[in-house]
Amino acid sequence: MTGLRRFHPAYSVQLMRRWLAVCLLPLLNALRAFDLAAFRAALWQEGALLLALAAAAVLLWLPAGWKLEQGSLVICRGLAARRTLRLRPEEIASLEIRENPVSRLFGAAQMTLYPRRSGPKPKSLSLWLPRRAAHELAETLIPLREERPLYVPTRAGRLYLVLLTANGLVTGLLAFVSVQRSDQLAAAELKRMWAAAMQGLIGVERLAQRVLPVGLSWLLTLMGAVWFVGIAGGFLRSARYRVYRGRAVILARGGLLTLRERRVRPGCVTSAEVRITPLARLLGRCLVYLRAGADSGDDTPVMVWRMKDGVEPLRRLMPSFRLPPPRPEPLTGRSLPAFLALPGILTAVVAVGWLSSLWRLPTASLPLGVGLLLCLGLVAVALEGFFCEGLRHEPGGPPTLCFTKRYTRYLVCIFSPQRSARMYQTPFSMQQGRCHFKLFVSGCRYRLRSLRLWPARHVPL
C-alpha cells in the first residue's frame, strides 16, 4: 500500500491542450472588427485566458494522483467533485507506455490502460506519470517475470530503408512531373478560361482539359507522399523492436523517436489477426496484430510472420492459434455481386474515364491508368474474398475466420468466449440459402459475406 502519488506535471499540460480551443474565441471578435486595435485586444484576452486555463490545470493537477491499495490501482481525480477509480490488475487486459521525445526530455511517460471488457466506458485510461514510476507500475500491474525473446526483426530496418528510398524516388519523380505541368498553366490563361467556363459548357470542358491532368498528377504525388510518411512512421516504430513472451505476459517494446512498451495478458487476448496486405504478398511476410479487451492494437503489430514458416511461429505467440482453411466455404450459390458490386462499379467508372481520356484527353490518361490499376487491385482482392471468405469452428479449437477488406486479406483466430452473432438475409441470398454474418467479439465486429445459412445458424458461439 502506498500513499497518493501525484501525476507528472505533463498531466496538466494535457488538460490544457484539450481546452486550448477556448483561446480562439477572442480571435472571432477580432476577425469581425478586422483592425489592429481589435487584434491587440484579442491577444491580451487570449493571454489572460491562457493564464486562467493554466491556473485551472494546475489546480486540477494538485489533488489528482494514484496509489496502490490492497493490490488494486486507485486513481483519484477532480477538485470539488472527487472521482476515484479502482482497478484490479486482473481487470487490465493490456497497457502501453509511450515516451515521445518531448516527454522524455521532461522525464514523463504516458501510460494507457485498457480494461478487459470493452462495453462500458472508459474504453481506455490515460495517465501521465514520471518515467520511472510508469515502469514500476507496469511491472506491478502486468509483471514480466522471465524474458524469453520471441521475435527480433532482422533486416527489417534495411528493408524499410529500401522501401523508403524507392517510394521517395517515385514521389520525387511524380512531384517533378506535377510541377512541370503546373508551370505550363499560366495564371492569366487560367483566369481567361475561368471566365469562359462561366459563359458556357464548352468553356467548362476546355478548363477541365487544362486543369484535370495537373490535378490528377498532384493527387498521385500526394498519395505517394502520404505513403512515404506511413513507411517512415513504420520504420521509426519498428526500430529496436523486440517481442518477449512470458508465461503471463506478451511484451513488445521498441521505437526510435517515440519509445513504446506494450504489455498484454495472454489470457485477455480477444483475437489475433494476420493481415495480408499487397506489400506483405510481395515480401512473403505479414504483420500480426493482437486485440486484447478494449485495446484494438491497430497501430502496433506484435510480430512479422513469414508465410512459408507455417503456423509454428504464431503458436509460440499464442499456443492455441489456428489458421483458417484456404477454402472454408463451398462456392455453390455464393453471391458474386456481394463481393464485386462496389469495386466493380468503381472500376467501371474509372475505366470509362480512362477510355474517354485516351480519346479526348491523352494527358490525363496516365494518372487515370494508375487509378484503374488500383481499382483492378480492389477487384482482384474482392475476387479472392469470394473464394476464401468464411468461418470455421472445429471442435476443441478456437473459431477462425478469413475475410477481405479493401486491399487486405485478414486471417483471424478468435480466443475470447464473449461472442455473439447477427445474420442478415436478402431475398436473393434467401433463395440460395445463404446469409451475411456479423460476429461481435469483445467490442469488435467481423463481417462475413454470403455464408451458408445452416452452418452459420448452428455454429457454436
Added chain:
Amino acid sequence: MEWKSTPAAARAAALWYTLLGGFLAAFAFWQSLTAGIAFAAVWLLLGLWLLLVVLPTWRVRMTPRELEVSVGVLFPVLHRMPRLTVCGLQRVTTPVLRRAGLCLAWVHGAGGQTCLLPLLPAEDLDALCRALGL
C-alpha cells in the same frame, strides 16, 4: 421459451407510427397537396406492411444455450447471443406503454452487440430477465 409481439404491442407501435407520420406529413403537405397525398399513401402502405406483416415475425426465443431474436420477412435478421454473454437489459416505459402494460427493452451482450426486443408485456420481460439471471 418463446415470446412474440402481441396485438397490444401492434397498437402501441401503430400509435407511434401515426404520430411520426402526422409530424412528417405536415412538411409534405407544405410543399404541395399532391406531395402530401403521395406521402400519406406511401406512409400508409409502409405502415400496413410493417405492422401487419413484419411486426408479428418479431420474436424472442430462449434455447438452453442462447437468446435468439429474429425479425423480418423479406430481409430477415437473426441475432444470436449466448446466455452467458448477456450482460445487461435496459428497459424503457412511457405513459402509453405503461397503460398497455408493455415495456421496450434492449439486451446488451459482452461481445459489444446490442439488440432491440419486441414490445413485450412487463411480466414476460420479468420472466425473460429471470431466465437470463439478470
